[in-house]
Amino acid sequence: MMTTTSRPAGTPDADAQTARRRRGVPWLLLATLGVVGLLVASLFTGQYDVVGADDGAWMFAVTRVPRTVALVLAGAAMAVSGLVMQMLTQNRFVEPTTTGTTEWAGLGLLAVTVLAPTASIMARMGVAIGASFIGTMLFFLVLRRITLTSSLVVPVVGIMLGAVVGAVSSYLALATNSLQYVSVWFAGSFTSVFRGQYEPLWVVLLVLVAIVVAADRFTVAGLGRDVATNVGLNHDRVVMLGAGLVAVATGVVAVVVGNLPFVGLVVPNVVALRRGDDLRSNLPWVVVLGVGLVAACDLVGRVVIAPFEVPVSLVLGVVGSVVFITMLVRGRRRG
């Protein structure tokens, strides 16, 4: 990781900042190499012998490549979503799983499964995206309506909101006998990713591009509503844009993969600890580490009880909660 002392972003000393950024580049390349190594390992991990068997190349193209691509896209999407939400709410503990956004996506998915069982994957995705957008906006609305005494209350509110939506989901699921479907969905996993099924995930790439284009706006919005308005930014519009992008990313990942807890929380926080809050220069780091975390957890899940698989969400849930709690406990020392 970086050895330079981290300074707050946005210091007027632009030269020093550029220099710092340049010094960061070799480290970023190194991290990228490491993650590429993980992805190659992911391509060649599994029960089927893709090198020796006759139809190995075909299996490789149909299952291994899509799975690895899905890992990259989903990991990047969740990590960047977390980063954008943390900017917009000015709160370090916010990400799609601590705001109820994932629960909303699940509710939308369940509703469409119950009401229109024959709906195409695009229709499902549309509903899930719409539901996550409603959920994200509702959370932002709540945050705007209340004055907070502590930033630590925000995720508690979000998780309670998620619990409310979860209660609605389980009512619906129990009434229609699809409870096990819901619980299987909640355990996100890349097991069922293969050619012909994962392609909608490419939408995430568009979201990433949009976030890179709008990165500086999000950084300014992260300075607060008043500052942002003062420097000529339409704060409401940027918040809407951010919520929309996060909803698209969460909705797509929810439909194709399922729930990936803590990625959006752990990765941006680790990056921000080292590098401060400049969204544009942090983005490559967040993408690389997000992909790395999801790829590593998926590999662990595939190896520990081979030939069976532990879903990646379980590994992420355990690893993520340990890292998060460590961060919280160490963070309270600084107050």
Added chain:
Amino acid sequence: MADTLLAPAEAASALTPERPTPRRSGAFATPRDARRYALLVVGLVLVALGLVAAYLLLDNPGRPGSAGYWLVAQRRATSIVVIAVVAFCQGLATVAFQTVTGNRIVTPAILGFEALYVTVQTAGVYFLGVAGLTALSGVPQLLLQIGVMVALAVALFGWLLSGRFANLHVMLLVGVVLGTGLRSVSSFMQRLLTPSEFDVLTARMFGSVSNADASYLPVVIPLAGLAGGALLWRSRRLDVLSLGASAATGLGVEHRRETRIVLTLVAVLVAVSTALVGPMTFLGFLAATIAYQVSGTFSHRHVLPVAVLTAFVVLAGAYVTLKHVFYAQGMVSIIVELVGGTVFLVVLLRKGRL
């Protein structure tokens, strides 16, 4: 103590008869509020008794006086006692927890108790099959479950509320995150269950009075009674705690020590309720919110009993209505969660401060 505080104020009002409703110190601002409170308690007790009668007597399939009639009535009486225990635990625990955390929108259930309960039940089915649930029921196992939940909660408080950097909000968040971690463990195990095993587990995953066994009651009632009694006995200290850490310390209450005692009692109450009937996330929240709305005072000695009565009326009312009006008894906990969740949203949006 309240009487001695009231006396000078009443004397003053006797001296100045031209002021119609003088402010008084004590739990209520005016005598009218005090009368309203008394009426409220009487009303709630009457409604509760009415619900008990309706629950016990309505639609009994047996002929009055026959053996079958008494058998059904006896089973229903057990359920009513279970409802009362749950209402007592959840009502007291939530009000006390909200006071200690200085936050009116949380419920102790989010501290990972429910996730732990679901994990234990799921692990039982996962490792031992359907027989696992039978192996998990029984008085010693119930005590073991309560013991594990309380021990974990106390360890959490002990770890995070000691030392120079004690922070209640960090503790809250750590509890919530632990719950999320546990939940992903149990949803993995649920994935591997056969549908029939999953069906058996589902009955346990939602709070239901029918999860409780009559043989649990002799163990559970004294436990809940002791912890709840201790909380009621401390209600004046809770009043002081609600003023915040510095004010409480200034008034001579050891804030940190008192917080830990109250949290431990809360842990016992929630563990008892969860081990008895399963998760009931928003019941306590609903009861506490309504209790503060209707009782018109912040004095814990007055709010705590109202919260218990409200929880009882809500839960028993839900059972009676759903059983005799909609014929959907199994949905009770989910309906309570839905209503509680909606009230939570409304309160959240109307509230200005957290």
